[in-house]
Amino acid sequence: MTPNGLHHDFVIRVAAAGKHAICEKPMAVNAKEGQEMVDACKKANVKLLVGYRMHFEPKTLEVIRMRQNGEFGKIRFFQGQCGFTIGDPTQWRLNKKLAGGGSMMDIGIYAINGSRYMTGEEPIWVTAQETKTDTVKFKEGVDETIQFQFGFPSGAVASCLSTYNMNNLDRFFLDGEKGFAEMQPSTGYGPIKGRTHLGELNQPVTTHQTVQMDEMCEIIFNNKKPVVPVNGEEGVKDLKIIDAIYLAVKTGKKVEVSV
Amino acid sequence: MTPNGLHHDFVIRVAAAGKHAICEKPMAVNAKEGQEMVDACKKANVKLLVGYRMHFEPKTLEVIRMRQNGEFGKIRFFQGQCGFTIGDPTQWRLNKKLAGGGSMMDIGIYAINGSRYMTGEEPIWVTAQETKTDTVKFKEGVDETIQFQFGFPSGAVASCLSTYNMNNLDRFFLDGEKGFAEMQPSTGYGPIKGRTHLGELNQPVTTHQTVQMDEMCEIIFNNKKPVVPVNGEEGVKDLKIIDAIYLAVKTGKKVEVSV
Numbered sequence: 134m135t136p137n138g139l140h141h142d143f144v145i146r147v148a149a150a151g152k153h154a155i156c157e158k159p160m161a162v163n164a165k166e167g168q169e170m171v172d173a174c175k176k177a178n179v180k181l182l183v184g185y186r187m188h189f190e191p192k193t194l195e196v197i198r199m200r201q202n203g204e205f206g207k208i209r210f211f212q213g214q215c216g217f218t219i220g221d222p223t224q225w226r227l228n229k230k231l232a233g234g235g236s237m238m239d240i241g242i243y244a245i246n247g248s249r250y251m252t253g254e255e256p257i258w259v260t261a262q263e264t265k266t267d268t269v270k271f272k273e274g275v276d277e278t279i280q281f282q283f284g285f286p287s288g289a290v291a292s293c294l295s296t297y298n299m300n301n302l303d304r305f306f307l308d309g310e311k312g313f314a315e316m317q318p319s320t321g322y323g324p325i326k327g328r329t330h331l332g333e334l335n336q337p338v339t340t341h342q343t344v345q346m347d348e349m350c351e352i353i354f355n356n357k358k359p360v361v362p363v364n365g366e367e368g369v370k371d372l373k374i375i376d377a378i379y380l381a382v383k384t385g386k387k388v389e390v391s392v
Numbered sequence: 393m394t395p396n397g398l399h400h401d402f403v404i405r406v407a408a409a410g411k412h413a414i415c416e417k418p419m420a421v422n423a424k425e426g427q428e429m430v431d432a433c434k435k436a437n438v439k440l441l442v443g444y445r446m447h448f449e450p451k452t453l454e455v456i457r458m459r460q461n462g463e464f465g466k467i468r469f470f471q472g473q474c475g476f477t478i479g480d481p482t483q484w485r486l487n488k489k490l491a492g493g494g495s496m497m498d499i500g501i502y503a504i505n506g507s508r509y510m511t512g513e514e515p516i517w518v519t520a521q522e523t524k525t526d527t528v529k530f531k532e533g534v535d536e537t538i539q540f541q542f543g544f545p546s547g548a549v550a551s552c553l554s555t556y557n558m559n560n561l562d563r564f565f566l567d568g569e570k571g572f573a574e575m576q577p578s579t580g581y582g583p584i585k586g587r588t589h590l591g592e593l594n595q596p597v598t599t600h601q602t603v604q605m606d607e608m609c610e611i612i613f614n615n616k617k618p619v620v621p622v623n624g625e626e627g628v629k630d631l632k633i634i635d636a637i638y639l640a641v642k643t644g645k646k647v648e649v650s651v
Contacts, residue, residue, distance in 0.1 A: 209558045212473070218569075260521050262646070266547035280541050280551050288525035292539050292551055299468045301572040301589070310477075313560040330560070385646055387521070 136231035137238055141166040148177040153353050155346075157184040159242050159375065160368035162233025167372040171365035180353050181365035185246060186345045187320055188361040191336035192327045196307065196314040197250055197360060199329065205309030208252050208289045212306040213244025215320060216278075216296030222270045227297075235276035237375060241295025243320040244305075245374050248283055248291040250361045251307045251314075256283035256291070256374060259388045261381040266298060281378050395490035396497055400425040407436040412612050414605075416443040418501050418634065419627035421492025426631045430624035439612050440624035444505060445604045446579055447620040450595035451586045455566065455573040456509055456619060458588065464568030467511050467548045471565040472503030474579060475537075475555030481529045486556075494535035496634060500554025502579040503564075504633050507542055507550040509620045510566045510573075515542035515550070515633060518647045520640040525557060540637050 134157050135143060141161045147154040154174060160183045161167040174181035187193050199205060216236060225231040232238050249255060261281040271277040277298050283291040296302065305319035312330035319325065322341065327334040351357035361367075370392040377390040393416050394402060400420045406413040413433060419442045420426040433440035446452050458464060475495060484490040491497050508514060520540035530536040536557050542550040555561065564578035571589035578584065581600065586593040610616035620626075629651040636649040 210553070210555075210561070212553075214471070260519070262519050262541050262543070262549070264543060264547060264549050278549060280549060282521050282539050284521070284523060288523060290521070290523050290537060290539060292553060294469070294471075294551060296469075299567050300569075301567055302469070308558050308560050310559075387644055 136225045138231045148173040153180040164372040167369040183368035186341040192334040206311030210308040211291040213293040215240045216302040219297040229274035236297040244293040254285040258284040259377040395484045397490045407432040412439045423631040426628040442627035445600040451593040465570030469567040470550040472552040474499045475561040478556040488533035495556040503552040513544040517543040518636040
């Protein structure tokens with residue numbers, strides 16, 4: 134794992150060397166850089182995968198299966214709360230140049246990505262509100278706490294929180310006309326726990342990165358299709374949304390988004 | 393219980409008759425009307441109480457006690473999700489003139505009021521986003537779903553949802569530096585269930601309105617001081633915030649509020 138701000142350069146160098154690339158999330162610090170990485174890998178005829186470990190997590194996959202199967206009915210709402218209290222103020226994650234931002238780039242992206250795979254829709258608008266209580270630890274361009282909201286084509290909405298200054302926040306909630314899913318913890322190394330209107334989720338506890346790497350080998354070498362994509366295009370979608378969130382924070386306005 | 397739009401007239405008539413008044417929440421359809429009711433009762437030297445039943449609910453009071461006692465540490469975040477799927481489209485709650493709005497006037501106010509008694513702070517800014525999927529059932533001025541956010545003087549933030557078009561939504565979450573409280577159901581007739589970082593809340597289950605009425609008699613006749621106020625001034629504070637939420641929806645902008 135290298136800092137976010139180095140992914141662009143490293144992946145482009147990997148592609149130039151004719152090698153497939155597996156890149157941690159976020160794949161880059163903005164959508165423009167992400168797209169350049171996708172283009173470079175396409176040109177070099179190598180695969181580019183992004184480290185979305187939750188796409189291979191059994192309870193997550195069960196909720197996605199239930200949603201795809203209509204078991205929640207029409208989806209109305211998603212909530213993603215992601216955050217923790219970050220430690221060492223000198224780490225690269227609190228350096229704008231290396232991290233590309235703050236909590237959003239590290240943990241908020243889980244709520245963004247989750248809102249997409251949980252609802253099965255892509256947001257069409259974004260609103261966002263930033264709060265900073267510690268301007269020493271969280272310098273210009275490094276977000277401490279951002280609340281953000283999405284609207285989806287169906288009329289469903291999402292309410293999310295990204296923070297480096299709270300504990301006990303690791304919850305996904307998907308609400309539909311016929312039922313719900315609650316995951317808490319939802320993306321931590323927890324293990325993941327969850328329940329739906331039908332009861333507890335009892336899928337096996339896995340070591341996320343191990344399963345992810347096994348599955349990614351299958352994708353790279355055997356063209357296996359994952360339930361939720363983990364390719365570069367998927368990574369660019371999240372970055373487009375992050376760009377829109379930062380713009381919404383800056384302008385205080387609702388930002389239309391198309392991914 | 394009479395429709396919200398009639399509270400103003402009825403309470404002013406009760407005051408003119410020299411009687412104490414107990415009025416359901418919301419006490420009126422906007423802060424101006426609420427203040428007129430407070431003024432009329434003051435002038436007539438009668439008491440005005442607002443039907444905030446949660447202010448007497450044992451698990452709620454335990455969380456407030458813990459927060460006042462510093463057991464959660466510095467408060468960072470409150471989340472209030474309140475809603476249900478409303479039935480009969482002809483009912484007064486879906487009539488702008490009688491209800492003064494939609495879900496916000498009925499169920500959203502629980503999240504507003506809860507954000508105040510849970511954090512112990514008053515919001516200083518409001519942002520809000522409305523979504524309407526059914527314009528037949530939810531006519532002009534009758535809100536179906538509103539997401540809204542608050543900022544507090546301490547830097548704490550709140551994320552709330554008010555809806556007439558979702559189920560399974562009745563959750564309060566209070567997050568502090570040292571611990572948390574989660575109540576789910578949080579304001580329904582449930583019974584209320586909750587836990588904190590210390591474990592389950594085991595305070596007795598009560599019949600909310602019975603306890604509320606007993607306590608309100610004590611307030612009226614024996615000047616008992618409730619832990620959280622239930623007087624007209626308290627009701628006006630929530631209405632000022634509702635006014636600000638509707639303004640934020642209309643303008644798409646962050647609205648400063650002072651209660």
